[in-house]
Amino acid sequence: MTHTLPLLDGVTLKGTRHGLLVCVREDLDFELALQQIQEKLALPLLTQGSDGGESGAFDNQRISLDLGWRELSCESFARLKDSLGEVELAGVLSTSLQTRTVAESFGIKAIIGRLGLAHHQGRRLRQEQREQEQAEKEAPAAPADSVAVAVPEPAPPPGADQEQEATLYIKRTLRSGQKAVYPGNIVLWGDLNPGSELEAEGDVLVLGSVRGRIHAGCNGNSEAQIYCQSLHPTVLRIADEIWTGDLKEAGLKQLPAAVKVTCAKDKLNFEPQTRGGS
Amino acid sequence: MSNMGKVIVVTSGKGGVGKTTCTANLGSGLAQQGKTVVLVDTDIGLRNLDLVLGLENRIVFDLVDVIDGKCRSFRQALIRDKRFENLQILASAQSRDKDAVKPEQMKSLCQELKGAFDYVLLDCPAGIEMGFKNAIAGADEAIVVTNPEVSAVRDADRIVGLLEAADIAPIRLLLNRFKPNVAQKGQMLSVEDVQEILNLQLIGMVPEDERVVHSSNKGEPAVLDPKSKAGLAYRQVVQRLIDPGAPAWAPEQPGLMSKIRRMFSVNLGSQAN
Numbered sequence: 001m002t003h004t005l006p007l008l009d010g011v012t013l014k015g016t017r018h019g020l021l022v023c024v025r026e027d028l029d030f031e032l033a034l035q036q037i038q039e040k041l042a043l044p045l046l047t048q049g050s051d052g053g054e055s056g057a058f059d060n061q062r063i064s065l066d067l068g069w070r071e072l073s074c075e076s077f078a079r080l081k082d083s084l085g086e087v088e089l090a091g092v093l094s095t096s097l098q099t100r101t102v103a104e105s106f107g108i109k110a111i112i113g114r115l116g117l118a119h120h121q122g123r124r125l126r127q128e129q130r131e132q133e134q135a136e137k138e139a140p141a142a143p144a145d146s147v148a149v150a151v152p153e154p155a156p157p158p159g160a161d162q163e164q165e166a167t168l169y170i171k172r173t174l175r176s177g178q179k180a181v182y183p184g185n186i187v188l189w190g191d192l193n194p195g196s197e198l199e200a201e202g203d204v205l206v207l208g209s210v211r212g213r214i215h216a217g218c219n220g221n222s223e224a225q226i227y228c229q230s231l232h233p234t235v236l237r238i239a240d241e242i243w244t245g246d247l248k249e250a251g252l253k254q255l256p257a258a259v260k261v262t263c264a265k266d267k268l269n270f271e272p273q274t275r276g277g278s
Numbered sequence: 279m280s281n282m283g284k285v286i287v288v289t290s291g292k293g294g295v296g297k298t299t300c301t302a303n304l305g306s307g308l309a310q311q312g313k314t315v316v317l318v319d320t321d322i323g324l325r326n327l328d329l330v331l332g333l334e335n336r337i338v339f340d341l342v343d344v345i346d347g348k349c350r351s352f353r354q355a356l357i358r359d360k361r362f363e364n365l366q367i368l369a370s371a372q373s374r375d376k377d378a379v380k381p382e383q384m385k386s387l388c389q390e391l392k393g394a395f396d397y398v399l400l401d402c403p404a405g406i407e408m409g410f411k412n413a414i415a416g417a418d419e420a421i422v423v424t425n426p427e428v429s430a431v432r433d434a435d436r437i438v439g440l441l442e443a444a445d446i447a448p449i450r451l452l453l454n455r456f457k458p459n460v461a462q463k464g465q466m467l468s469v470e471d472v473q474e475i476l477n478l479q480l481i482g483m484v485p486e487d488e489r490v491v492h493s494s495n496k497g498e499p500a501v502l503d504p505k506s507k508a509g510l511a512y513r514q515v516v517q518r519l520i521d522p523g524a525p526a527w528a529p530e531q532p533g534l535m536s537k538i539r540r541m542f543s544v545n546l547g548s549q550a551n
């Protein structure tokens with residue numbers, strides 16, 4: 001059983017109390033992200049904001065970016081900044097230390113967090129957001145304040161209601177201090193080094209050696225699973241159950257080459273996998 | 279193509295693993311090979327690169343003076359080495375703190391320096407704070423120094439993640455204070471153990487050597503001491519810096535596991551986004 005996510009637009013705009021927030025979905029290809037940001041910012045309804053009345057007119061010359069946990073190199077960040085053209089980047093919101101460090105090196109204020117998008121936050125929070133939106137709709141039409149921004153609601157892509165299984169592929173090694181968080185499954189095509197972390201609402205599969213921490217089913221889904229090709233003593237969690245690297249506790253004499261970990265009643269269950277088996 | 283030099287930052291994360299010693303030795307070694315070299319001590323507030331080279335008493339201007347424009351040009355602040363006239367150092371300020379310098383300022387200074395020298399080696403402070411950010415801002419390449427200890431390797435891994443994000447490449451590994459006999463007995467991490475985590479190109483292994491401490495105290499880098507084992511290892515690192523194809527002191531011998539693993543792990547380089 002895995003967690004599923006509806007397809008969402010890669011880049012969405014959100015009016016907040018502090019101005020316009022541009023949320024960029026982490027799994028969106030970087031080049032596409034740049035393109036979409038430019039397209040979205042060029043939308044006419046935004047230019048209306050700046051010449052419109054004072055009430056609730058969002059300043060489209062100054063935006064913030066919510067980058068989730070996307071890790072940007074200096075070069076990519078520079079390109080992202082350039083792609084904004086005249087628009088000033090007021091701040092960056094990110095859960096990635098690297099991205100924040102890079103942003104700060106460009107003199108841009110970077111804070112930890114992920115505010116904007118439902119797809120950063122998984123099903124539970126998406127539900128909350130839906131409820132909030134519902135409540136807003138029901139509230140008496142407030143003057144301009146929320147209307148002027150006209151945050152473009154992403155048109156539901158075809159087949160959005162039949163939910164799509166979201167899996168994030170990471171094709172590199174996660175080094176100490178790096179963390180990937182995803183509201184779906186994660187496949188890591190590389191090593192999980194000591195001091196790094198994976199946190200998924202769904203399953204986690206790692207093809208390299210595992211020395212960092214894994215939390216599968218992090219929103220309480222005890223049906224999530226972890227699969228490792230080369231497990232070393234570390235901390236594994238599925239939903240609320242925790243294993244801290246003790247072989248005896250895992251019912252193992254040695255760490256098997258490949259192992260599937262599931263969540264049993266009150267502990268984690270380790271099933272060594274044989275070659276060719278599943 | 280212009281003949282711009284290379285800016286190489288020597289960094290580690292953990293303190294006391296041998297960055298300053300390495301910078302001084304590689305700088306002297308490169309100068310001995312006829313290269314023009316400038317060593318920049320970016321450890322503001324904890325100056326000691328000048329000591330290791332025995333140049334303490336010659337400092338008039340320092341890095342912060344150059345950045346603040348207190349001297350005519352960076353050239354006025356450079357101190358010429360006692361032994362090699364093609365080796366110069368830019369000392370750090372002892373009485374200032376790390377906020378005295380900004381990354382963009384370091385970047386433009388490095389740009390100027392690499393127009394004038396074959397090699398610009400930056401001695402980076404420990405940690406991942408402002409001093410580190412300053413030191414890597416203008417760097418093209420990195421040498422990550424580590425010791426065969428779990429904590430040093432962990433910190434090195436952290437640093438490598440940050441260097442990769444800053445598009446610094448290549449990032450090469452120098453394993454310092456290595457004790458061959460101890461590693462064989464399994465009481466210390468072996469090269470394979472270290473590479474199992476870091477998986478970097480190995481530029482050299484420098485053995486633990488008492489003479490390093492003595493020569494640092496005397497202000498005479500070990501690389502110039504023909505009897506020093508560490509000196510020999512540094513000379514070989516110098517060869518590899520000049521010619522990346524030169525053999526390492528101990529060639530990398532990945533075990534079967536790491537070979538298999540390497541098929542899976544996507545290699546370093548600068549991965550965008």
Ligand SMILES: Nc1ncnc2c1ncn2[C@@H]1O[C@H](COP(=O)(O)OP(=O)(O)OP(=O)(O)O)[C@@H](O)[C@H]1O
Pocket residue numbers: 290292293294295296297298299300321402403404454455456484485486487488490491494508
């Ligand atoms: N190969 C070696 N064998 C023996 N001693 C060594 C070796 N390399 C370095 N040392 C000693 O280790 C100590 C720390 O070295 P060094 O000052 O170069 O480290 P550092 O990384 O620059 O430290 P810091 O983080 O404080 O700047 C010094 O006393 C030095 O002489």
Ligand SMILES: [Mg+2]
Pocket residue numbers: 297298299321326401402403
């Ligand atoms: Mg030092």
